[in-house]
Amino acid sequence: MIQKVRVAIYARVSTEEQAEYGYSIDAQLDTLRKYCELYSREIAGEYVDRGVSGKSIEGRYELQRLLLDAKDGKFDEVIVWKFNRMARKNIDLLHIVDMLEKNNVAFRSFSESFDTSTPTGRFALQMMGAVSELERNTIVDNVKMGHKHRAKTGKHNGKVPLGYRSVKVDLRGRESKIVIIEEEAAIVRNIFEQYSAGHGLKAIANNLNHRGHKTRIGKPFSTCAIRDILDNPMFVGKIRYNRYENWAERRRKGKTSELILVEGHHPAIVSDEMWKKVQLLRQKKSSMPKKRFEGEYLLTGLIRCPECGAAMTASRTVNRAKDGTKIVRMYYSCGRFRSQGSSVCHANSVRKDEAEKAVTERIRQAVTQPHILKKVVRSINEHRSGRIKPLRDELAAVQARIDKLEEKKLKYLGLYEMDEIDRDLFAERLNDLNRELDTELTRRSKLELELRDDQAEPVSYELVRSLVGRFDTLLHRSPFPQRKTLMHLIVKKITLDEGKCVDSVELAFNEETEKHFLSVAPSAELNAEGAFPFGKAPTLKQKLSIVI
Numbered sequence: 001m002i003q004k005v006r007v008a009i010y011a012r013v014s015t016e017e018q019a020e021y022g023y024s025i026d027a028q029l030d031t032l033r034k035y036c037e038l039y040s041r042e043i044a045g046e047y048v049d050r051g052v053s054g055k056s057i058e059g060r061y062e063l064q065r066l067l068l069d070a071k072d073g074k075f076d077e078v079i080v081w082k083f084n085r086m087a088r089k090n091i092d093l094l095h096i097v098d099m100l101e102k103n104n105v106a107f108r109s110f111s112e113s114f115d116t117s118t119p120t121g122r123f124a125l126q127m128m129g130a131v132s133e134l135e136r137n138t139i140v141d142n143v144k145m146g147h148k149h150r151a152k153t154g155k156h157n158g159k160v161p162l163g164y165r166s167v168k169v170d171l172r173g174r175e176s177k178i179v180i181i182e183e184e185a186a187i188v189r190n191i192f193e194q195y196s197a198g199h200g201l202k203a204i205a206n207n208l209n210h211r212g213h214k215t216r217i218g219k220p221f222s223t224c225a226i227r228d229i230l231d232n233p234m235f236v237g238k239i240r241y242n243r244y245e246n247w248a249e250r251r252r253k254g255k256t257s258e259l260i261l262v263e264g265h266h267p268a269i270v271s272d273e274m275w276k277k278v279q280l281l282r283q284k285k286s287s288m289p290k291k292r293f294e295g296e297y298l299l300t301g302l303i304r305c306p307e308c309g310a311a312m313t314a315s316r317t318v319n320r321a322k323d324g325t326k327i328v329r330m331y332y333s334c335g336r337f338r339s340q341g342s343s344v345c346h347a348n349s350v351r352k353d354e355a356e357k358a359v360t361e362r363i364r365q366a367v368t369q370p371h372i373l374k375k376v377v378r379s380i381n382e383h384r385s386g387r388i389k390p391l392r393d394e395l396a397a398v399q400a401r402i403d404k405l406e407e408k409k410l411k412y413l414g415l416y417e418m419d420e421i422d423r424d425l426f427a428e429r430l431n432d433l434n435r436e437l438d439t440e441l442t443r444r445s446k447l448e449l450e451l452r453d454d455q456a457e458p459v460s461y462e463l464v465r466s467l468v469g470r471f472d473t474l475l476h477r478s479p480f481p482q483r484k485t486l487m488h489l490i491v492k493k494i495t496l497d498e499g500k501c502v503d504s505v506e507l508a509f510n511e512e513t514e515k516h517f518l519s520v521a522p523s524a525e526l527n528a529e530g531a532f533p534f535g536k537a538p539t540l541k542q543k544l545s546i547v548i
Helices: 015-021 025-038 061-071 090-102 119-152 182-196 201-210 223-230 247-254 272-286 335-340 352-368 370-417 423-454 461-477 480-490 511-517
Strands: 006-013 042-050 077-080 106-109 164-168 176-180 238-241 260-263 312-320 326-334 491-496 502-509 544-547
Touching: 006 025, 006 061, 025 042, 025 077, 042 061, 042 423, 061 090, 061 423, 090 106, 119 238, 119 260, 182 201, 182 223, 182 272, 201 223, 201 335, 223 335, 312 335, 326 335, 326 352, 352 370, 352 461, 352 491, 352 502, 370 423, 370 461, 370 544, 461 480, 461 502, 461 544, 480 491, 480 502
Parallel strands: 006 042, 006 077, 077 106
Antiparallel strands: 164 176, 238 260, 312 326, 491 502, 502 544
8 A cells, every 4th residue: 555645734914915915824724734645645634824924944932843743753754835835035935944854744735836856846946035035135125115115205215213103194094194293302402401401321321210210111221212302303393214234134234325314294303403413423423532441351141130130241440559560350230220320220239259269160060060960950850850841831821812812812703604793893803813812822832842842852961071071171272263263152040149249151052063163072180079071062052052
């Protein structure tokens, strides 16, 4: 008897696609199920990402589950309605298909009628992926062109800053105008006045936070928030656009020379004279030499403030002894205090040398004293097993909410079929229910992935000893730039106790860091228990967090 081909069905739709083009998950699934039935293929599983963009794998928990199941050999083929359901970019699509092929899993598209089990199919995939990406980029360029035209005519694109609100001026909601919110505008004027009077960014943020003011998104003011307000020409009645290209990918590296700066149709919040005065001060201060701390700070951003939990940053004090000698002391201080002031947190400074010595010594003790590491391994496995019940309980609660939402959908469908609810109200309510359902289904996928990791086989002492041992050896042998890179790759966070001493060091290992940065096993000078002997190191097959 010929064994049926085992097929995994993958479907995806983003919120925008569903709203604009009417793409339907149910229609995709129905089509692919009928295809499998027609060609006598066995459906091994269905993987559905609802309301999720195809920009990357991150956040697409069903795709992540599919790739894990491909490694476990649970199916022979993956089928999608259209290949752009798998990825928006050609390079991402080819990467995913390559991962499938390494596990002897073919990739097939229903609409484009090709599969990657043949050379012709692989070639067609590459060509059609390139054409699809060209079409998408053309649409993106057209949208950008429309935004540029709006900007050139003095109209604002996107969200408005503090002090303004966008209001609709026609019934269809296609036209809007920007109006001033006077309560917020007063804060903006105060920021400009304080800066023009000589106050610095931190002093202004501290002042506003002490008075209980918040940013547009409800957070305390930081030096970055103050700077962005002072540098935004919208407050003087102008529209600025096209400072950066591809912000989502290139960030500030994508700065362009084609800046659009025109008079806007919206009212100004600050006067032209105040704006010019502030910009003169901003330019003057930008040319001043920035503070440069002497010394090498190994743990910047890794140590957490014992009071608020924020990352601690480099700081120093300079004093003079009685004989006139300059004394420089280096510290790690709370980052929120440094950017938002004393209303949010306090300095909570710790000596740089003491903190770095305590962290490296903590790692060394874990290597040289086996009983410490064995306790850590026991704690890891107990934590993993202890997490399973809460995760299962949460998964059951999520499933109950999903079932309840499905029941509501059927109820509204029944009312609509009996003409007891009008079409517009039915469509509106159905859209609301589908949005809630997408959220719960995504949450279910994430929980199932977490449960899958936690139910894996227990972590072995040999594996943990190997990882921590290699990390410790490289830390002691490497120059500062490499040590800092290793620290930021492996150390997730360092917590302090109430006495501002190192409380715990959390290390996070994964396949990539283990392969590329910890691949050389150090040879032990002493053959004592706890020292990692020279030889083949145990291989890490999953993400692993260790608290020492």
